[in-house]
Amino acid sequence: MRHLIFSISIVFIASCADTTPLHSEFDIGASREEITSRYGVPTRIQTFTKQGQAIWGPIEDYWDQVPQGSTIEIWAYRSKINLEGADESYAETGETELYFVNSSNTVNEIGFHLDGAVYESGN
Structure with missing residues (x-):
């Protein structure tokens, strides 16, 4: 009986763990197949x-480099980003x-969308 309770407790704890990936885990150059095998279908x-x-803000430089007439496909995934404040660090979803x-098969750019703004993360 103790083994059963212990096993159920482990399963419950594992299912309660936050599985939201960190934004930093996504990579420019990753293929569509790599992304879906690692994170599933986009939300x-x-x-x-x-x-x-026109786009203003941190991703503006990247957007300016995309030629007019280009087709852009954006895949979005729930994620967390570590932020550092004046007196502490914390994660924001x-x-x-x-x-x-x-129609690129690989990720050309990555942004983070939080509270109505898109933040560029790498070029």
């Missing part, structure tokens, strides 16, 4: 053609956005 997919849209341009 959101958005596809559009760049036609003069948001969405990692993976950018695929012109």
